[in-house]
Amino acid sequence: MAMLPSPGDAPTTPSPRTIIGLIVGVAALLAAMVTAFALPAANSAPHDVPIGVVASSTQADRMSQQLNGFDVTRYDDADAAQDAIEQRDIYGALIVDGQDVNAMVASAASPAVATAISTIAANVAGTTGGSSQTVDIRSFPPDDPRGAGLAAGALPLALGGWISAMVIMLLIHTPGSRILAALGVSVVGGLVLVATLTYVIGTFDGSYWVTSVAAMLGIAATCFAVLGLRELLGGAGLAIAAILLIFLGNPLSGLASAPEMLPTPWGYIGQLLPPGATGTMLRDVAFFNGNGAMHSILVLLCWLLGGLALYLLGVWRNRRSNEVDEDEIHIGRHAVDEATATT
Structure with missing residues (x-):
């Protein structure tokens, strides 16, 4: 009978194929990251x-x-x-x-x-x-005349929502508490984000509370999207979230220039992802009294409600799976008890 390796056994040496696969995979990942982040900027030009x-x-x-x-x-x-x-x-x-x-x-x-x-x-x-x-007729405040704070905000928004969802899944284990935690992260995160951009960096000079509500919606959309994908699809869901929010959402947000300055149709696609939609909504709310923000609001609501639906579906599916497993264990124990009683 084959013996299982004990904890003190020496680790197995990986095969050359495994090492080569790791090297090629990392190289491909780096190439994809450079392409996703640099290509839109390198081809920036007016497009309609x-x-x-x-x-x-x-x-x-x-x-x-x-x-x-x-x-x-x-x-x-x-x-x-x-x-x-x-x-x-x-x-x-x-x-x-x-x-x-x-x-x-x-x-x-x-x-x-x-x-x-x-x-x-x-x-x-x-x-x-x-x-x-x-x-x-409408410029950024003197403390941030080029709007650098807003342009740099796409990656923190994407990473913030992704990391928040990961921490919530790691530390909190009941479905209802996870939803409450995501809402709390969104509220506090929105207040802190806008406070930083307004009072520290000087990017915003509009209504703090109205702009904070907009930021809360953006963070909630990102956080719930990650929670939903992770709960329903597991590790694959996290990979999908990373691609949509970080690899695509950040470089295609158009916050550093404008969506119409990116190659077609990438600028339009970027406005359908949470980082781009959140940045545009914050710009419209903070500087243009909310004019033009409806499209971004609808996009973010779709991400928020869609993420919540995926999360609830994943919770229901996992609960049903656990119930089936418990029933099978109960039936197995009952059969063992009957067999023992018979003998």
Whole structure:
């Protein structure tokens, strides 16, 4: 009869195939990470970025044909263009006044796009012999003029929700308590996140409480998605969550530039994942009175409710499995008792 190895036995030497597989797997993982994080940034360029033009119909049509990568909408006057910017319909506008071409931007919507619009205005004015000025109707606070705090927030949001779910699964073992813990993490995490961005980094200057509620929704969506995938699919669920939130969600969030600056359709896909949706919602709530935030809110609600549904389904399935196992154990014990009594 084969003997089981004792704890004091020397460890088995891995086969060359195992070592080679490990090396190849790690190399492939590193290549995938570099591709996921660097490729979107390396190919950053305008892709149907919505902007406005205040000019005659002829001038607007000419500019629309010349501005590759921009989706141009004509407005009758500067006030109409400003309303469209504040409603998050466009990122900025070119205002043609004779030979002068001025830029109206909202750098809080995207510093990269605001810079591009200002550059276009200066270039067009240079060809007409006029002058160019830029008016920024909504900017980041002076302490963080480029919005670095918001741009850097995608990875902490993804990792925070993933790590929170892991800790909850590790330390808390009852389904109801796990749900309460996830809600508590979301509330406290949202308050701390916005407090840090507002009072430490200086990225936000809007309503602290309203912005905190938005952050709570984003963290809850991430946390419940990880909980649900882990409860239903086990280790495979964690791998799926890591791919969606970290490998794809972070680089495709568009927070460093704008979703329309990423290659098509990656910018759109990024807005369907929690990091991108949360970042866009925070931007809309903090700087634009919630205008344009409905899409992000619906996306996050789908992740939150979908994650909760997966979690409850996993709990139900595991409970049924445990009940079947207990019934089989009970039947086996009963058969043994009967056999013993007979003998």
